[in-house]
Amino acid sequence: MTIEQTTIQDLVIINPTIFNDERGYFFEAYNQVKFHENGITYNFIQDNQSFSTKGVIRGLHLQINPFAQAKLVRVLQGEILDVAVDLRKNSPTYGQHFSVVLSGENKKQLMVPPGFAHGFSVLSETASVLYKVDQLYDKESERGIKYDDATLNIDWQVATNEVIVSAKDLILPGFEQIDWEF
Template sequence: MTIQQTTIQDLVIINPTIFNDERGYFFEAYNQAKFQENGIRYKFIQDNQSFSTKGVIRGLHLQINPFAQAKLVRVLQGAILDVAVDLRKDSPTYGQHFSVILSADNKKQLMVPPGFAHGFSVLSETACVMYKVDQLYHKDSERGIKYNDATLAIDWQVNPDEVVVSEKDLILPGFNDIDWEF
């Protein structure tokens, strides 16, 4: 596996080494020793999985300290545009976002450290997304930013007429209205 640094410090793409043969393929999705060798030292304690249809946007979600979560995101079926927004006030990329297509075909993963809001849009007819977290869900620490915030101006690569967002996500504050930090 190779670790690819993105334009935002600490936000990395994991590219697995895939072994193909007549039976199919094999790859390591997670190897703690290899992650640690590359400076990724989270202790993952839970796996989460979601299934969504085309046009669904989930996010932008996060938990604040002391329950901020690192997330290792991958796609088991379909394709998504995975998005992370840097919310670390002391970061030179504060308020910037990064996006990457994760799919069952490319088998890439995005390592999202604490201090980022995270979300994704479904580009395929359906998508099954799995992600590891290093903290349990903590309702009182849950926060978010509205997906269509004008300041962030994220291109979710979904036709606006096809966007499906939960009621909960529709009432999230805009980026300029957040009152919490990392």
Template structure:
């Protein structure tokens, strides 16, 4: 397992070591000891899975303290553009985002720590996304930012005529209007 730092502190990209032979492949998707060796001591308590079709954008979602969630995101089928936005006001990268293609083929994972908004767009015909979280869903702590926020200017790599967004995500505030912090 390779754990790479990104240009945003505490946000890391994980690439498993894959063992392939004539039967198929095997890899460790999560190894708590290796995470701890790299300073990541999350206690994951729930796995969530979603299935979406091409053009779907889910996000940008988060939960505020004390129910903030860290997420370990991977793709079981298909391909997504995974996006994390740093919302830690004391961070030198506050308001910056990182994006990476996660797919069933590349088997990469993104570790999104507390203090980030998270979302993804589906680039393949369909995609199944699995993510571990270290905190249960808490409706009153749920927040978000519009996917098409002009300040963040995220390129979701989906043409405007293909974009599919939930009604709930369409009414999220802009980055400039958020009033919560970590």
């Protein structure tokens, strides 16, 4: 497995070493020792899984302190555009976002540390997404930013007429309206 630094500090892509043979393939999706050797020392305590159809956009979601979550995101089936927005006020990349295509085929993972908003759009007909978190869900700490915020200007790679967003995500505030920080 290799760890690839993105353009935003602490946001990394995990590229597994895949062993293929006539039976199929094998790879380590998570190896605590290798993660720790690369400075990824979160104590993951829960796995979450979602299934979505093409055009679905989930996010941008986060939890504030003291329940801010680190997320290790991967796709079991299908393809998504995974997006993380840096909300750490003291970061030189505050307000910037990074996106990467994660798929069942490429088997890449995105390690999203606390202090980021996270979301994804489904690019394939369906997608199953699995992510580990290091904090339990806390309703009072739940926050978000509207997916189509003009300041962030994220290209979700989904046609406007194909976007499917939950009613809850449609009423999230814009980036300029957030009043919390990390």
